[in-house]
């Protein structure tokens with residue numbers, strides 16, 4: 001008998017540090033009730049079918065974990081004994097392949113890999129006893145993934161229903177230099193409060209992550225449309241029907257066009273080439289205007305004022321800093337003179353360079369970009385005389 005895809009259990013959705021508020025909003029918008037939230041994840045109650053839906057729709061998460069069992073274990077031998085009592089034969093296909101991942105903090109374990117091997121041993125020993133054969137196992141996350149979460153004596157064993165991380169949205173064929181993670185880009189756009197209907201301008205677009213995520217949001221297109229495989233497809237008893245119904249729903253709600261103009265510019269022709277190709281892969285190139293130009297020459301439309309978002313370099317290499325001081329000051333001038341009436345945003349890891357912008361940030365939101373602490377700085381760019389609405393006299 002296979003596991004029920006309608007059985008409720010705890011679901012944990014993980015995310016990079018500081019992204020939980022945006023993940024929480026996405027999960028709530030999908031109709032779920034958050035039961036717990038911390039800096040790198042949220043918890044809800046739900047079924048494996050709910051996990052299928054979450055995997056398809058979520059833009060800002062990493063993994064969707066469905067709890068198989070909680071138990072206590074003080075050391076690896078006791079963890080093995082408890083794990084052996086789980087009905088693995090109802091979860092794993094007898095000719096399946098599984099990967100174990102873990103997050104362990106227990107005094108008796110100084111190497112996570114040891115804990116992984118102990119859990120794998122329990123699973124394959126149980127499968128061997130039931131079927132006479134051992135499932136294959138290894139590091140590949142493209143089949144069934146089992147996740148071990150262990151804190152002191154508390155063990156939780158999950159099905160990681162995602163497998164490969166959800167943070168990649170599968171359109172980036174050409175990365176460019178210092179690209180943002182797709183889920184992080186989506187979270188920064190959510191943090192900007194952009195409504196998807198006004199214009200979104202992205203100078204210094206690099207490989208186009210911000211512009212493409214904005215376009216996907218404007219068109220109501222969700223990451224699952226660009227992904228073919230998940231770990232849940234390898235759970236014993238999986239039947240494609242529910243997942244296909246979610247895909248059909250996701251395709252039906254995707255829009256063909258939007259009133260929002262999305263503008264992506266970069267001084268480097270290779271970056272614009274990458275942005276165009278990545279946007280084509282994402283199926284959103286028809287709503288993005290691409291241009292090779294210095295950020296100061298970006299044509300900012302003035303009829304549907306929305307968001308200008310810039311992710312400049314932060315000067316990690318020696319000797320770049322002084323040039324970047326000039327660039328950050330020029331970004332401030334560009335926002336002030338060319339983007340009046342927009343909400344301006346700069347995403348940077350350098351608070352010192354941010355000071356050179358010369359504008360007072362109305363808000364600073366914390367993020368992490370590949371282990372570097374970053375800020376999304378918001379600027380209110382009040383409309384000057386150039387953009388003031390005309391007063392029509394009768």
Ligand SMILES: C[S@@+](CC[C@H](N)C(=O)[O-])C[C@H]1O[C@@H](n2cnc3c(N)ncnc32)[C@H](O)[C@@H]1O
Nearest residue numbers: 179180204205206207209266267268294295311
């Ligand atoms: C940190 S990268 C942006 C990465 C982007 N967010 C992504 O996800 O791929 C900064 C980009 O600014 C561009 N750039 C540097 N100086 C510029 C300038 N003066 N005008 C326009 N773009 C510039 C670089 O070519 C680079 O692609």
